[in-house]
Amino acid sequence: MxxxxxxxxxxxxxxxxxxxxxxxxxxxxxxxxxxxxxxxxxxxxxxxxxxxxxxxxxxxxxxxxxxxxxxxxxxxxxxxxxxxxxxxxxxxxxxxxxxxxxxxxxxxxxxxxxxxxxxxxxxxxxxxxxxxxxxxxxxxxxxxxxxxxxxxxxxxxxxxxxxxxxxxxxxxxxxxxxxxxxxxxxxxxxxxxxxxxxxxxxxxxxxxxxxxxxxxxxxxxxxDATVDSGPVLEVAGKGRLSELLDELFSPLPGARQLAPGHWSARPEVEALPELMRQLASHAGELTRFQWGSGNIERDYRAHLARGVRQ
Amino acid sequence: MISPAWWLLARREAALLLRDAHGLAVLFLMPVTFVLVMSLALQPTLDERVGIGVYLDDQDDTELSGRLRAELEDLELLELTADEAEAQAQAILRITEGFEDALLAEDLERAGLRLEVDAALPADSRALLTIGVQQVAGRLVVEEFLIPPGEAGDWVTELPLQTVTTDPEGREVALPSAVEQNVPAWLIFGMFFAVVPLSGTVIRDRDRGMLARFRAAGVGAWDLMASRFATYGLVNLAQAACMVAVGIWLVPALGGGQFTVQGPWSALLVMILATSVAAVGFALLVAMICRTQLQAVATGGAVTLLMAAIGGIMVPAFAMPPVMQELSRLSPLNWALDGMVSTITGTGSWNEVAGHALALVTIGLICLIVAAMVFRRQEP
Structure with a gap:
């Protein structure tokens, strides 16, 4: 052994x-x-x-x-x-x-x-x-x-x-x-x-x-992040949704807060239906919704803007 | 401490130098030119005097004027020429008509001798010429008119006078000829001027990222140092061979003196090797402490020139005032020159050579160690 x-x-x-x-x-x-x-x-x-x-x-x-x-x-x-x-x-x-x-x-x-x-x-x-x-x-x-x-x-x-x-x-x-x-x-x-x-x-x-x-x-x-290892979901919201996004996204894989009320993450496919349902219930407060591959340029700018240390 | 990489780097250094026309010109053409120019320019000052060219215009043409001519010909100070127009004539001595008659009549006022001296003749030569002619003419008068016949030998016997040249310590030294002074002097200068191409390579390597690449490939500081020492050591030997060849063949062909080595060649080789250690050590130190090529060329060039000026490369130390002679001993170029000249003129002992060589190797190794310490602290 x-x-x-x-x-x-x-x-x-x-x-x-x-x-x-x-x-x-x-x-x-x-x-x-x-x-x-x-x-x-x-x-x-x-x-x-x-x-x-x-x-x-x-x-x-x-x-x-x-x-x-x-x-x-x-x-x-x-x-x-x-x-x-x-x-x-x-x-x-x-x-x-x-x-x-x-x-x-x-x-x-x-x-x-x-x-x-x-x-x-x-x-x-x-x-x-x-x-x-x-x-x-x-x-x-x-x-x-x-x-x-x-x-x-x-x-x-x-x-x-x-x-x-x-x-x-x-x-x-x-x-x-x-x-x-x-x-x-x-x-x-x-x-x-x-x-x-x-x-x-x-x-x-x-x-x-x-x-x-x-x-x-x-x-x-x-x-020290991985990109392109799966699709990235990027969502921004205002009002009540802003607080809800903190709750919804922080436990997700690859979650990053790009700005207050602005998150990106790489959720598992199984988690998507529940996520979509929650977002749909606050559709009026949704200001950004993007589903696609990772983008270093965007993430880099977000990191520099936040200055978040590892 | 030194890996086999040094050999690859030494070959690279040599290949770089062989492709650098400017570097080769600085290392070879410049000192050769200086040897030629200075050997020929300093020939009248340093070489054995050939005598002051004097044209004798004997207008009297009598037995007495003939005896005066014969006495003057024996004078080493003069070089009597037969033709007034000859370029060598720097003075004309005219024995006016009636010279013998005036002497026989004991009318010295009328016994005319006229010395016409070229204005370009230095004052000390002019004075020597005047004294020499007066001495010969005076002896002629004494022998002819004041000494009873048969007693001349006793009256004019000259006192024995031994003339020697000495250094400030009173030790007898032989003065080098122009070529004996300038071949080693400009060889040493050329060896120390290796600071220009060598520092150029070192700083270019640093700036371009070559040094980082060498270090990343596992090349150590001592490998780089050893490669440069080996390459420039060989360059210094090639410079020495070149300068000696110029002294033996080219300078005489252009009318200068012949370069000969009176002492052992092995002593000269020891001095060349020791000078090389000092020169390459100095060049590496300059290369390590300077940040840019411009800095290295300016610093290395200026320090070499200063050490050369102080050290008797441009003006021989023995021709300097006593204070400057003392100061010249601070320059490693002077140690090198002293050792080489004493070997070339055959007046130096092995002890003297060893002393100079040891001092040069010591300063070279100190420079090398400091350079290596600086190098190891530098970020590639």
């Missing part, structure tokens, strides 16, 4: 690509912590969107997740172990174009493949294929188009087939076609079992890509 538990624990750890527990970090000389008691987990096969305004702590969280920064408090686990021990399983795509413009595409990829302990002859062709850069291996990186350079940036993060892929605004400043290609590749990677932490300021892109999103503001995690 004990052996089974250990196996089970190991399997869970291997399925959880990234686990942040109560992470806090304050930079020297700063009054406010960059991160304050942030807990987050990311499983294999999931794309988690990390949202937040500039200065919210996203980059600090990414650095900690990559093992580039040791948090002042809390624990980081990548596949159940410290990030420093799991570097080969972490792929990072920084916001900047982190490659040598005077090197060819192949030279750039070969350098990092070898630095990660891999073999250039095996890893480089795969990364080129994954990012659609096969025909550009001999081209100087500095002479690639903006979209191609972004794809090279991504390819460098894919070397060695990392389980955890951390993408910091990987699509900044590229055209629609390259963006679509990159997003398609990222979806394929998630389908293949990679865990992906993705940041972007472009909300429609987030909405289209991520199953889950987390919102950071001033170092606090406002939300």
């Amino acid at each position: 004990a052996g089974f538990s250990r196996k089970q624990a190991h399997a869970t750890a291997m399925n959880t690509a990234l686990e942040l527990s109560q992470i806090s970090h304050r930079f020297p000389g700063q009054e406010r912590p960059a991160l304050d008691s942030v807990s987050l987990s990311l499983e294999r096969g999931v794309i988690l969107g990390l949202l937040g305004p500039n200065g919210a702590g996203k980059t600090t969280l990414i650095r900690i997740a990559c093992g580039l920064l040791t948090p002042g408090h809390g624990q980081v686990r990548v596949l159940g172990r410290a990030p420093a021990e799991m570097r080969r399983h972490i792929g990072m795509v920084p916001q900047g174009l982190a490659f040598e413009p005077d090197f060819t595409v192949y030279e750039n990829l070969a350098l990092f493949a070898r630095l990660r302990g891999g073999e250039a002859s095996r890893d480089v062709p795969r990364a080129l294929e994954q990012t659609g850069l096969e025909g550009l291996a001999g081209q100087r990186a500095g002479r690639l188009s903006g979209g191609q350079q972004r794809r090279l940036n991504l390819a460098l993060g894919l070397l060695g087939e990392p389980t955890l892929l951390i993408l910091d605004e990987p699509t900044v400043g590229i055209d629609m076609a390259s963006r679509e290609l990159m997003l398609a590749r990222i979806r394929e990677l998630a389908t293949a079992g990679h865990a992906i932490l993705f940041t972007s300021h472009y909300l429609p892109e987030m909405s289209a890509l991520c199953e889950r999103f987390a919102v950071l503001e001033e170092g606090h995690l406002l939300s």
Whole structure:
């Protein structure tokens, strides 16, 4: 039985690509912590969107997740172990174009493949294929188009087939076609079992890509929510209905109060008839009723407006 | 502490440098140009004097004027030329007609010697020339008219005078020739100027996110430090080979002196390696403490120039006033230059070389350790 538990624990750890527990970090000389008691987990096969305004702590969280920064408090686990021990399983795509413009595409990829302990002859062709850069291996990186350079940036993060892929605004400043290609590749990677932490300021892109999103503001995690896992019911009402909505929605799965008298939730199908009956009895006070799939943009704005901490 | 990644990074650093024309120009072309220009420009000041070019216009053309010419030819200070138009002539000594007759008649007022000196001739050279001519002419008069025949040898025997050059401590030193001074001087300057391309790479890596990518790939601070030390150490050796070749072949071909090493080549190699440690350590420290490339180029360039000026790279320390000579000892470039010049001129001992080399390695390692500490504290 004990052996089974250990196996089970190991399997869970291997399925959880990234686990942040109560992470806090304050930079020297700063009054406010960059991160304050942030807990987050990311499983294999999931794309988690990390949202937040500039200065919210996203980059600090990414650095900690990559093992580039040791948090002042809390624990980081990548596949159940410290990030420093799991570097080969972490792929990072920084916001900047982190490659040598005077090197060819192949030279750039070969350098990092070898630095990660891999073999250039095996890893480089795969990364080129994954990012659609096969025909550009001999081209100087500095002479690639903006979209191609972004794809090279991504390819460098894919070397060695990392389980955890951390993408910091990987699509900044590229055209629609390259963006679509990159997003398609990222979806394929998630389908293949990679865990992906993705940041972007472009909300429609987030909405289209991520199953889950987390919102950071001033170092606090406002939300770690799942979208698109089922239809969302959004209802707003006034008067007596406003109070009734608090009672009806707060126990529902995925319930969020977007504003006073304004709720969204993911009710089970079985709960819908009773819910509809209650709402119908106050139809005159109903100001909004929407039934559809989740929307990161809407939820993000609602979270920021409420500033609700986890 | 250092992983095999350092070798990959060193190859990358070398490849980057080989593709950086500006960096190569700073490291090689600039010091070569300085060696050529300064070796040729300082040749008249530092090299063994070839004598002041004097055209002798013997209008008297007598036995006595002939003897005067012969005595003047023996004077090392002068370089008598046969042709007045020769460019080398910086002065004309005219022996006027009737010179011998006037001396024989003991009419010294009429025994005319006229020295016409080029206005461009420095005052000290002018004074030396005047004294030299007067000494020779005076001895001729003494020998000819005042000493009884057969006793000349006893009357004009010169006192033995040994002339040596010494450093401020009174130790005998050999002054380097222009090429012996400038080859090591500008080599050292070029080695320290590695701060420009090296800091550029370090700061670009930081700004572009390469550093974060390296760290994420498990590359440690010491791997990066070691890769840069190895690459720029080799660059410094290549610079040394280049400067020595210029001194041996190019400077003489352009009319300058020949570069030779009187002391052991191994001592010179030790000095070059020690200087390299100091130069790369300094460059890494500047790269780590500066936030932008502009800051690094300005700070690194200015500090190198200042240390070079103080350290006797531009003006040899021995030509400086005593206070400046004392100040020059604060500059690591002066330690390097002292050690190299004493080896090149063959006046330095192994102890002296070891002392200079140890000081350079120590300062280089201190810079390296501080740079590594700053690097480890920096966020990629």
